[in-house]
Amino acid sequence: MTAITVRPARRLAGGTAAGLGVAVLYLSLIVLIPLAAVVWRSADEGPGYFWRSVTTPDAWAALTLTIGASALVALINLVMGTAIAWVLVRDRFPGRAVLDTIIDLPFALPTIVAGLVLLALYGPQSPLGINLAYSRAGVVLALLFVTLPFVVRTVQPVLLELDAEMEQAAASLGAGPFQIFRRVILPNLIPAMLSGTALAFTRAIAEFGSTVLISGNLPFKTQVAAVNIFSQIEGDNTTGAAAISTVLLVVALVALISLDVLQRWGSRRG
Amino acid sequence: MAIEVRDVNKSFGTTPVLHDVSLDVAAGSLTALLGPSGGGKSTLLRVIAGLERPDTGTVRISGVDATRLSPQRRGVGFVFQHYAAFKHLSVFRNVAFGLEIRKRPKDEIRKRVMELLELVHLEKLADRYPSQLSGGQRQRMALARALAVEPQVLLLDEPFGALDAQVRKELRTWLRRLHDEVHVTTVFVTHDQEEAIEVADTIVVLAGGEVVQTGSPGEVYDNPANPFVMRFLGPVTEIGGSLVRPHDIEISPGPVEGASPAVVSRVVRLGFEVRVEVEIGGQEAWVQVTREQADRLGLGPGDTVHVRPAPGARSLVLAL
Numbered sequence: 001m002t003a004i005t006v007r008p009a010r011r012l013a014g015g016t017a018a019g020l021g022v023a024v025l026y027l028s029l030i031v032l033i034p035l036a037a038v039v040w041r042s043a044d045e046g047p048g049y050f051w052r053s054v055t056t057p058d059a060w061a062a063l064t065l066t067i068g069a070s071a072l073v074a075l076i077n078l079v080m081g082t083a084i085a086w087v088l089v090r091d092r093f094p095g096r097a098v099l100d101t102i103i104d105l106p107f108a109l110p111t112i113v114a115g116l117v118l119l120a121l122y123g124p125q126s127p128l129g130i131n132l133a134y135s136r137a138g139v140v141l142a143l144l145f146v147t148l149p150f151v152v153r154t155v156q157p158v159l160l161e162l163d164a165e166m167e168q169a170a171a172s173l174g175a176g177p178f179q180i181f182r183r184v185i186l187p188n189l190i191p192a193m194l195s196g197t198a199l200a201f202t203r204a205i206a207e208f209g210s211t212v213l214i215s216g217n218l219p220f221k222t223q224v225a226a227v228n229i230f231s232q233i234e235g236d237n238t239t240g241a242a243a244i245s246t247v248l249l250v251v252a253l254v255a256l257i258s259l260d261v262l263q264r265w266g267s268r269r270g
Numbered sequence: 271m272a273i274e275v276r277d278v279n280k281s282f283g284t285t286p287v288l289h290d291v292s293l294d295v296a297a298g299s300l301t302a303l304l305g306p307s308g309g310g311k312s313t314l315l316r317v318i319a320g321l322e323r324p325d326t327g328t329v330r331i332s333g334v335d336a337t338r339l340s341p342q343r344r345g346v347g348f349v350f351q352h353y354a355a356f357k358h359l360s361v362f363r364n365v366a367f368g369l370e371i372r373k374r375p376k377d378e379i380r381k382r383v384m385e386l387l388e389l390v391h392l393e394k395l396a397d398r399y400p401s402q403l404s405g406g407q408r409q410r411m412a413l414a415r416a417l418a419v420e421p422q423v424l425l426l427d428e429p430f431g432a433l434d435a436q437v438r439k440e441l442r443t444w445l446r447r448l449h450d451e452v453h454v455t456t457v458f459v460t461h462d463q464e465e466a467i468e469v470a471d472t473i474v475v476l477a478g479g480e481v482v483q484t485g486s487p488g489e490v491y492d493n494p495a496n497p498f499v500m501r502f503l504g505p506v507t508e509i510g511g512s513l514v515r516p517h518d519i520e521i522s523p524g525p526v527e528g529a530s531p532a533v534v535s536r537v538v539r540l541g542f543e544v545r546v547e548v549e550i551g552g553q554e555a556w557v558q559v560t561r562e563q564a565d566r567l568g569l570g571p572g573d574t575v576h577v578r579p580a581p582g583a584r585s586l587v588l589a590l
Contacts, residue, residue: 163352165350165354166354166355166356168321168341168350168354169350169354169412169415170356170367171321171340171341171342172319172320172321172341172342172346172347172348172416173347173368173371173415173418173419174342174343174372175342175367175371184356187358187359188357
């Protein structure tokens with residue numbers, strides 16, 4: 001006779017249920033309800049108003065600038081962040097520990113201070129003679145500054161944990177240094193690289209403080225979406241502000257979800 | 271000779287690991303580097319593979335001086351204790367790796383990989399990923415991967431060290447059979463004397479960074495060069511100032527010529543063999559007898575018996 005296994009309905013243990021409850025409640029209060037409120041608010045005056053708010057020339061310019069600059073910044077981070085992580089893990093040089101600490105500085109600094117620092121160095125009174133103030137390059141620079149740690153800090157631990165014997169095995173099978181990098185190291189780093197890039201991108205589209213000083217907030221030219229939202233609120237157009245916010249929210253969500261899908265696809269193989 | 275190692279010295283920082291090591295490995299042989307951990311055997315294997323560079327000395331592979339050659343150009347296959355599987359590649363692609371690097375045509379790769387997977391009994395798991403395999407399967411995959419590029423020598427670093435006892439035994443037997451089929455010169459590192467004796471046709475005992483003895487399993491077991499090798503290769507006990515194998519001791523109820531009186535302190539039955547612990551003039555020793563012998567002698571704690579090395583027993587006199 002075949003044994004019949006009766007599977008009890010999955011019931012959560014008391015501790016788990018309580019933990020889950022607290023987590024969901026906390027997440028709802030801090031994240032979900034405020035987000036829902038913004039989305040709700042954006043629809044106050046109907047879809048037509050939503051669409052008009054988002055496509056006013058200044059709002060549209062701010063949105064495209066923000067998304068474009070953030071995408072560029074994310075790409076630069078992908079390459080440079082990985083390179084920095086590589087140097088920190090694989091190379092031994094004096095001052096490595098200091099460099100390792102400096103990476104986190106953009107996290108620790110209030111972003112407005114970052115803006116001030118950048119304006120001092122790359123502003124009209126630049127001691128280097130490089131003036132990026134009130135230009136889109138200035139916006140990109142500020143975003144690069146605040147998003148630097150993301151890729152470095154996601155790739156670094158993976159690189160540290162990477163099995164050195166895997167590389168030696170590849171070498172004994174005839175792979176040269178470049179082939180080892182491309183065929184063995186890179187495929188193992190890509191998930192971390194992608195999630196770091198996603199974080200950098202979503203952080204960049206939301207950035208306010210660091211860009212506000214160096215960009216000069218010139219509408220149609222250097223005004224980013226967050227600043228545009230702020231000025232909408234100042235002009236008492238809360239619904240318009242909520243509409244632009246909702247667009248940013250959707251873009252961030254799409255970026256996170258698509259990278260997650262990409263990673264799942266990758267990890268199914270690993 | 272497939273491998274000739276001459277006067278190799280290697281230190282890590284100020285710690286010497288290999289001291290004037292010379293070694294010859296005959297073509298087509300299956301050689302075990304046997305020794306306690308920290309004895310330098312893995313380092314020697316890595317020096318042969320080019321994964322470590324010796325401070326002084328030379329390594330020749332198939333007559334060619336390989337001392338300065340990179341691992342890529344030595345024609346060695348290397349198998350690691352912890353498999354070093356390419357986690358992001360399927361079993362098939364893992365095995366195909368070396369052939370893809372060599373840009374062999376697709377059909378040829380496919381054919382060769384499937385042959386090898388059949389050889390290591392993984393043909394049904396070609397599309398799996400290493401994380402979906404057991405330890406034993408991963409190690410067989412690693413072996414197929416190393417064999418794919420037709421290496422002149424195959425080097426295995428504690429290949430079964432990470433596996434459980436049952437799988438280890440199976441793979442040992444299997445490695446021996448595989449070697450009889452493939453005939454590639456093979457060197458493997460182990461600290462398990464049983465594994466070395468069972469699998470290898472030559473054993474090189476390495477301790478303290480030096481080669482202590484080289485010979486067939488029988489030679490090394492029966493004529494150990496010193497007490498260290500004798501102790502390392504199998505169980506020993508001490509009677510009358512000599513090291514003797516416990517199965518080489520005769521035990522009799524009455525006095526016999528050359529035998530010393532001993533008092534039985536404990537009789538332990540371990541399945542087919544019986545371990546008789548005795549005390550000879552205040553010194554502890556033990557004797558291995560068969561169940562049949564033990565039953566015939568009817569030994570029990572407190573009995574007085576007489577023990578002596580069996581005629582023809584190998585023993586080493588210990589310096590006092």
